[in-house]
Amino acid sequence: MTKLDSIERLSLNQITTDRWSLKEAAEGCVRAGIGWIAPWRHKVAEAGLAESRRIIQDTGLRVSSLCRGGMFPAETAGERQAKLDDNRRAVEEAAELGADVLVLVCGPSSNKDIALARQYVQEGIEKLIPFAREHGVRLAIEPLHPMYAAERSVIVTLEQANTLAERFSPQDVGVVVDVFHVWWDPNLYREIERAGSRILGFHVSDWIVPTPDMLMGRGMMGDGVIEIRKIRHAVEAAGYQGPIEVEIFNRQIWDMQGDEALALTKSRYLEHV
Amino acid sequence: MTKLDSIERLSLNQITTDRWSLKEAAEGCVRAGIGWIAPWRHKVAEAGLAESRRIIQDTGLRVSSLCRGGMFPAETAGERQAKLDDNRRAVEEAAELGADVLVLVCGPSSNKDIALARQYVQEGIEKLIPFAREHGVRLAIEPLHPMYAAERSVIVTLEQANTLAERFSPQDVGVVVDVFHVWWDPNLYREIERAGSRILGFHVSDWIVPTPDMLMGRGMMGDGVIEIRKIRHAVEAAGYQGPIEVEIFNRQIWDMQGDEALALTKSRYLEHV
Numbered sequence: 001m002t003k004l005d006s007i008e009r010l011s012l013n014q015i016t017t018d019r020w021s022l023k024e025a026a027e028g029c030v031r032a033g034i035g036w037i038a039p040w041r042h043k044v045a046e047a048g049l050a051e052s053r054r055i056i057q058d059t060g061l062r063v064s065s066l067c068r069g070g071m072f073p074a075e076t077a078g079e080r081q082a083k084l085d086d087n088r089r090a091v092e093e094a095a096e097l098g099a100d101v102l103v104l105v106c107g108p109s110s111n112k113d114i115a116l117a118r119q120y121v122q123e124g125i126e127k128l129i130p131f132a133r134e135h136g137v138r139l140a141i142e143p144l145h146p147m148y149a150a151e152r153s154v155i156v157t158l159e160q161a162n163t164l165a166e167r168f169s170p171q172d173v174g175v176v177v178d179v180f181h182v183w184w185d186p187n188l189y190r191e192i193e194r195a196g197s198r199i200l201g202f203h204v205s206d207w208i209v210p211t212p213d214m215l216m217g218r219g220m221m222g223d224g225v226i227e228i229r230k231i232r233h234a235v236e237a238a239g240y241q242g243p244i245e246v247e248i249f250n251r252q253i254w255d256m257q258g259d260e261a262l263a264l265t266k267s268r269y270l271e272h273v
Numbered sequence: 274m275t276k277l278d279s280i281e282r283l284s285l286n287q288i289t290t291d292r293w294s295l296k297e298a299a300e301g302c303v304r305a306g307i308g309w310i311a312p313w314r315h316k317v318a319e320a321g322l323a324e325s326r327r328i329i330q331d332t333g334l335r336v337s338s339l340c341r342g343g344m345f346p347a348e349t350a351g352e353r354q355a356k357l358d359d360n361r362r363a364v365e366e367a368a369e370l371g372a373d374v375l376v377l378v379c380g381p382s383s384n385k386d387i388a389l390a391r392q393y394v395q396e397g398i399e400k401l402i403p404f405a406r407e408h409g410v411r412l413a414i415e416p417l418h419p420m421y422a423a424e425r426s427v428i429v430t431l432e433q434a435n436t437l438a439e440r441f442s443p444q445d446v447g448v449v450v451d452v453f454h455v456w457w458d459p460n461l462y463r464e465i466e467r468a469g470s471r472i473l474g475f476h477v478s479d480w481i482v483p484t485p486d487m488l489m490g491r492g493m494m495g496d497g498v499i500e501i502r503k504i505r506h507a508v509e510a511a512g513y514q515g516p517i518e519v520e521i522f523n524r525q526i527w528d529m530q531g532d533e534a535l536a537l538t539k540s541r542y543l544e545h546v
Binding site for chain 1 (some may be wrong): 275295382384385387391418419420422423424429432433456457458459460480482483484487497498499502
């Protein structure tokens with residue numbers, strides 16, 4: 001399996017350099033020769049949307065996705081409506097920033113009824129589509145690792161994300177393949193092939209052994225057990241040639257000086273992705 | 274959905290009272306009116322196999338399963354043979370203790386090649402079957418939660434366990450349904466139905482939110498988000514009417530006085546299973 005020969009497709013998912021503001025992250029990318037960024041909404045809110053847009057324009061970066069919409073399930077119709085309203089704002093922000101993909105972390109159940117929560121996710125996406133289409137933003141369902149089923153997402157496998165996405169037009173809804181969330185799945189390669197042109201994003205990091213923490217235990221590529229390159233080849237064989245986001249929640253990496261974290265990211269990307 | 278009206282099927286998986294020796298656990302069960310126990314091999318080793326057998330016989334308990342065989346993958350043929358030898362000893366111990374089910378925690382990969390590790394699991398089970406059959410012990414593949422894929426088991430979904438089990442006779446190989454490991458799975462109810470008469474064990478605990486720890490974060494039934502009763506009904510509809518093991522790795526429960534832990538186990542079992 002061949003390595004990547006440049007960092008042309010590398011995108012900095014902003015959570016990897018969590019200490020940096022959007023401006024610092026964007027300028028860091030420029031210094032590092034990284035051409036893509038994936039901002040998080042709370043960082044955009046800190047800078048303000050108009051200023052965030054200026055930062056993106058001034059640095060000339062392309063935006064691979066906005067993180068994130070979703071979190072659809074809630075106990076009452078009123079709460080679900082409030083969440084839909086927030087998703088509409090997320091769509092507007094994505095459009096304003098020039099992101100044509102909004103990542104959806106679909107949300108946990110508000111009670112024990114996980115089947116009902118999954119229904120709410122489907123309804124939420126359905127209601128969001130017309131607004132997203134008007135804004136030229138595609139919705140990308142990101143299946144999360146099943147260990148997050150109770151707290152972050154009731155959508156936990158690529159098969160499930162594909163089945164959900166296929167209820168809608170590929171112009172409107174696709175999926176994100178994040179190696180950390182899906183590497184363990186016996187059906188992974190079948191489902192990557194099935195996703196095909198619906199793959200709207202590819203995220204990389206690694207699974208460290210022993211795993212230090214459920215949330216903060218992601219590793220830099222090469223530090224863990226995931227067959228990252230094999231998964232990249234499968235994603236490319238399915239037709240995806242877009243940006244590759246490096247998205248790492250890890251205290252040690254967060255504590256690094258930002259430019260050092262980017263230098264490490266680039267070398268590990270070329271070596272292991 | 275109806276509650277259970279007695280603790281007749283309740284089995285103490287010995288890890289729930291980790292501080293107790295096998296003798297203490299068995300005597301605790303007798304005091305609590307619990308008729309089943311599932312010993313762990315390291316506790317059996319501590320007491321000695323002959324003495325363990327005497328403890329089981331003297332207390333009149335029935336053994337729902339022995340925990341555990343498995344851990345098949347290894348780098349070299351010699352290491353895999355050593356693991357097979359250990360599995361044969363586990364079968365002998367199960368037979369000696371009157372357990373007709375040996376639970377298999379299938380093991381992690383020894384390197385990044387998870388597909389190869391899954392092949393080793395299949396080969397290991399295939400080689401173990403004749404010996405297990407001679408001893409009247411059935412092998413029960415327990416799919417573990419995907420968060421354990423790198424450290425404990427490359428078999429991570431009930432679908433995968435069913436597909437593996439179906440390569441062999443139902444007289445030889447079945448599956449264990451443990452709610453903690455499978456509750457998140459979108460295909461759960463389909464796969465429970467598919468497992469049917471191959472279900473050789475049913476384990477209960479709960480998934481606490483927020484989850485305090487990947488290994489030690491299991492909760493007592495009722496303390497978390499799992500629809501335990503719904504899953505029990507599905508397992509029973511599939512044909513399983515055997516013992517229900519309470520298996521909880523949790524520091525707070527381990528720190529309780531053993532009789533108190535059993536009293537709590539019984540009341541939560543009747544209330545939530």
